[in-house]
Amino acid sequence: MNKTSVLCMLLFSCFFIISGKKITVYKTDSILKNIAFVYADNFYKFQKEVNLLDALTNKEASLKELKRQVKKNRLAYKKIEFLFDYYQTAYNTTYINGAPIPKISEYFEATEVIQPNGLQALDEAVFEEDSLENRQHVKELANKLKNHVDFILKSHLPIQLKASQVIESIRSGLVRIFTLGITGYDTPGSLNGLEESLVSLQSMKIAFLYFNEGINPKAISKFNAVKKLFIKGEKLLKSENNFNDFDRMYFLKEVLNPLYVELLEFQNLNNIRLEPYKKHAQNYKAKNIFDANFLDTNFYSELVYLPLNNKKTIQLGKLLFNDPQLSNSGKMSCVTCHNPNIAFTDGLPKSVSNDKEVFGSRNSPTILNAGYSTRYFLDMRAFTLETQVAHVLDNPLEFNTSFKVIIEKLDKNANYRKLFKDAYNDVDKKNINQKSISNALAAYVNSLKSFNSPFDKYVRNKTKKYPENAKRGFNLFMGKGTCATCHFAPVFNGTTPPFYLESDSEVLGVTQGFDSINPKLDTDLGRFSNGLIGDKQPYFKNSFKTVSIRNANLTAPYMHNGLFTTLEEVIAFYNLGGGEGMGIKVENQTLSPSHLNLSKQEIEDIIAFIKTLSDTLNYTKKNNLNQSGVNLN
Structure with a gap:
């Protein structure tokens, strides 16, 4: 074969490879262009429906007509939502389809309160009692939605996929x-x-x-x-x-x-x-919505002193967690309020203090799965697991001490000096310091995960056995009972899907005692009085963090004040529509005051489901399945 023939073959091969590559790129481009075209077309159709609603509110339209047009708006929006929310999450959840409650956005309006607006607010408003005041409200919502859609379209389309x-x-x-x-x-x-x-x-x-x-x-x-x-x-x-x-x-x-x-x-x-x-918490490598790794706690602890998944710091944190010398009295440790044998709670209405005659102001929630959150404590005053530590140390009723004192104690202990050196050597000038202590404790708390319950095994197809009443309970929890509209899967806490970027609190109208005849609102203002300027908003009065209901069967009593001793009582409270549903005037209650009309059997089924979420076997010698009373045979 001569040089010319070889050269021709090489050129042909190169042409074939390059052509093939061009075909692949062309097809990929073609796919994305088609998707982008359909998306843009649907977006303009959505804009058209919004414009029609805005025009309709300026006429003497009937409530039936308004409901019909709001429905058209929402269905048109659902054709674009999966892409729009992915690319424009902050704008979407603030102005287009956010929850119908006031909010402060870190992206828009600085620290100004943004009143309810968008599609969810409209869906709620057109089903309120028809009145001139509500008509005006619907008109304002429609006009704002039109302006927001018009604004975002100027920069959002055409979209590059x-x-x-x-x-x-x-x-x-x-x-x-x-x-x-x-x-x-x-x-x-x-x-x-x-x-x-x-x-x-x-x-x-x-x-x-x-x-x-x-x-x-x-x-x-x-x-x-x-x-x-x-x-x-x-x-x-x-x-x-x-x-x-x-x-x-x-x-x-x-x-x-x-x-x-x-x-x-x-x-x-x-x-x-x-x-x-x-960047968000959802792990796209997960294969099941209820996989243990579906959400990544590293997302919530990105700016920590040292990554919280370090085995050495976790072990050190566990030792500190159990050590009473961290407290001023030398008798109180983290375990005092977060006992592994009762799902890291203390079983009391309100937590114990360093004074035997005095109790804390609130119930001790479980710290299992605590890492899946953007805010900590029931009043949400801490933004990271690390900063949470200082609140416990400084509290006169808890550890009543300071980092300076604790550092001196730990520095005198040869074992602690070695452990801190192994974990934090070369990170800072001194291995034992405020940051390393906080980091170690945060690492241990972050490691406390509970995703291997009977429910998890069933939905991950690891077992075919699952109680029929628990299946019914799951369907009620996710549907008629409206439990899942605050306790979001898979953690069943208040961190909002689908990207799990922020954690919610709720105003439930929790009472001082469970008296449905003459109820009185609990006086704890919760998030409103947590000391943060941004949270001192009227709509945060009596608002508390939505905690996970995983392991709830093991963590009685319930609510921030330990009011309810059983799950039956908790669901009875929700069944009545919370405080407002029982006749109390509760400012900005986020729980619907409407009665759920759950039957006795339905309440029992929901509890049966909740029991299947118990999983503490890795942290206690007791069998959590026996504790939960779940029969899988």
């Missing part, structure tokens, strides 16, 4: 459907969550189907599997019109969780690189 981000936004969209859609969180007035979830699912399916173009042969079977699951989900949502009757457990196990993992496997097989657009 990446294949990885489209897949990731779809997977986050599935989490949103499960946690905010079928629970009714997103539709506080209409309870139209099933139809809206259907539209969301369909819009994500349409976007996904464009990946059929230029698909890697290895990914074809996964593509078809995902397509079938989308269709199955559509059928399930179409077949049930009654919000209370929808089988959320079946939908989770047969559609959402399988879809969540199959989309990831399709992404890998189709050589779509994992490159998230934004």
Whole structure:
């Protein structure tokens, strides 16, 4: 073979490779352009519906017409939500579809209070009693929504997409459907969550189907599997019109969780690189919404002294956690209020203090899964697990000491000097200091995770055994009982999905005693009086952090004041609509005052579900399954 022939073959090969690469890029570009085109078209349709609503509120439209147009607005929005919320989370949750409560945004309006606005506020408002005042409120909400949509469109479109981000936004969209859609969180007035979830699912399916173009042969079977699951989900949502009757457990196990993992496997097989657009707690490598690693606590502890997943600091933190010499009296340790044998609580209405005759001001919540939060303590006064430590040390009723005193004590102990050197050598001039002590304790608390309960094993398909009454209870918890509209899966705490960027508090109207005939509001102002200027807002009066209900069967008594001794009492309180539902005037109560009308059997079923969330076997010698009373045989 002569040189000319070899050169021709090389040139042909290069041309073939380059052409092939161009075809691949062209197909990828084509996919993304098609998705972007449909998205933009749907966004302009949404804008049109918003404009129609705004115009309608300026006329003498009937309430029926307003409800119909708000519904059209919301369904049009659901076609764009999975992408819009992924790329514009802050703007979306503040102005387009945020919760219908006042808020302060770290992104907009500085420290000014932003009053309820957007689609959720509209959904709630048009189902309020018809009055001139409410009509004016609806008109103002519609006008604000129009202005906000017009504003964001100027900078948001045209949108530049990446294949990885489209897949990731779809997977986050599935989490949103499960946690905010079928629970009714997103539709506080209409309870139209099933139809809206259907539209969301369909819009994500349409976007996904464009990946059929230029698909890697290895990914074809996964593509078809995902397509079938989308269709199955559509059928399930179409077949049930009654919000209370929808089988959320079946939908989770047969559609959402399988879809969540199959989309990831399709992404890998189709050589779509994992490159998230934004920083948040959701771990896209997780294969199940209830995987132990679905959320990453590192997101909440990014700015710590040393990463909290260090084994040496965790072990050191455990030692400090159990050491009474950290307190001024030498008799009190972290374990005093957070005993592993009772799910890291103390079993008392209000926590003990260093004075036997005096109790603390609030109940001691469990610290299991405490790391999945952006705020700490029941009044949310601390922003990190590390800063939380100082509040305990300084408190006259708790450790009543200072870091200076503790450092001197620890520095006299040869074992502690060695352990601190092993963990923190070369991080600072002195190994034992305020930051290292706080970091070690935070590392240990952050390591206390509880995601291997009977419920978790069942939804992860590790077992087929699960009580029927607990299944019914899960469906009630996620639906009619509205529990999941505050206690969000998978941690079942107040950290809001689908990106889990911030933690919520709620005004429940908790009373001084459980007296439904002559109730009196508890005097603790909670978050309003936590000492933070940003939280001294009227709508935070009597507001307390939404804690996880995982292991709740083991952590009685309940509420910030330890008012309720049983879960039956807690659910009875919610069943009555909280303080306002019992007739108290509660300013800015976030819990709906409407009675839930749960039957005795339904309450028992919800409790049966809660019992299956117990998992403390790694932290106590007692068998947590026996503690919870769950029979899996």
